[in-house]
Amino acid sequence: MSKYHPSVRASQNRVSLHDEITNRIIAELEAGHVPWVQPWDAAAGTAPLAMPENAASHRPYSGVNILILWSAARDRRFSSQRWLTYRQALAIGGHVRKGEQGTTVVYADRFVPSDEKRRVFETGEEAHAVPFLKRFTVFNTDQCVLPAEIATTAPPWRPGMIEPTVEALIRASGIDFRIGGTRAFYAPAEDYVQVPPPAAFFEPINWHRTALHELGHASGHASRLDRDLGGSFDTKRYAFEELIAELCAAFCCTSLGIAPTVRHADYIGSWLEVLREDNRAILRAASQASKAADYLLGFLPEITAVPSTSQAGANEELAS
Known part of the structure; x- marks a missing residue:
């Protein structure tokens, strides 16, 4: 059994994930790449000008995930700015190609620990939610075999x-x-x-x-x-x-x-x-x-x- 309380381990993971993302952006800047500047080269066949979006739900990614996915599309020369999870690819009748490596993005939310719920129940005071940061993996549509209507890239802006x-x-x-x-x-x-x-x-x-x-x-x-x-x-x-x-x-x-x-x-x-x-x-x-x-x-x-x-x-x- 680990000597660390689950909340301690969660806190350590949250800190390491913050460090991981920040260090990635710092490395980009130090290498002369500004992640929010056009990170693609249409002439070289890489992803066109677009905001990253989920290929299954068509909902755009936000915040730091935009920078992470733009950088991934540039570094790996993807032709699309559309992404989805392994399970989403299966759910829409496709699959991720064997051996493909995904890209880590993040999701943040809050939760109320059981101890805090008990305290609120006993005192009637307002609950203090604890923020958490969770990582999950997405794959570019270039890494997947998908139905034709999903795989087709949206037309560019006029x-x-x-x-x-x-x-x-x-x-x-x-x-x-x-x-x-x-x-x-x-x-x-x-x-x-x-x-x-x-x-x-x-x-x-x-x-x-x-x-x-x-x-x-x-x-x-x-x-x-x-x-x-x-x-x-x-x-x-x-x-x-x-x-x-x-x-x-x-x-x-x-x-x-x-x-x-x-x-x-x-x-x-x-x-x-x-x-x-x-x-x-x-x-x-x-x-x-x-x-x-x-x-x-x-x-x-x-x-x-x-x-x-x-x-x-x-x-x-x-x-x-």
Whole structure:
């Protein structure tokens, strides 16, 4: 019999899983790969621009799972951004090919231990749920034999929809969005976004990427998602909010058919510092970025092809 209580073992597993995910992201950044920048090469036959989704349920993965699956698709040169579990493959009339190695993603939730239930019953006080983080394995559709209607990749976005969709999102959001000046920024105190005119950008598409980054910041206002935006420049809190905005822009860009890029490459050093000090930081940042992306994309209900980034997968901030 183990000398450790089950809750101790669960805690150790949770910590090791946090470390495993964080170390994976750190390794990507140190190798010069930014996981939320387009991690595919369509010319080389790898996965097309898309948010990762479950091939059986069609529900998108969220938070840090997006980064894990994008990296896996790039590293293993998969032609699809669709995934499913071993059992799901069997349930839809297919199977995973023999010898295939899956990709580990995570699921977070809370539970109330039996001791806590007894305490609540005796005292009538509110129960304190314990967060847990669980790993499970998914396989890319390239690794499976599936029915034809499941294996077929969804058609790509029409290029003509990109710019009008972003502009419509800006209008529908109701956020005070100003075009002009020479800097792109969000002013929390006055609650407005300002971005230079498109003509000021070397590539016009970068205007849309920048706009989505700044809108990501604006989503955190107290009247919206109420994030802590109080960090001053060059602090860890500021770097963490920049990481959220970068991920939010990447998730929005991909959902709208725009290849994401690093808008603020000079922050990579500060992101690495945050990740090395806190093995839960990337999970919290990715989870909050998913919420921010869902908030912004939610202003376009008529665009039915734009999925939520947090309907499935991990709810990582629960594991903090």
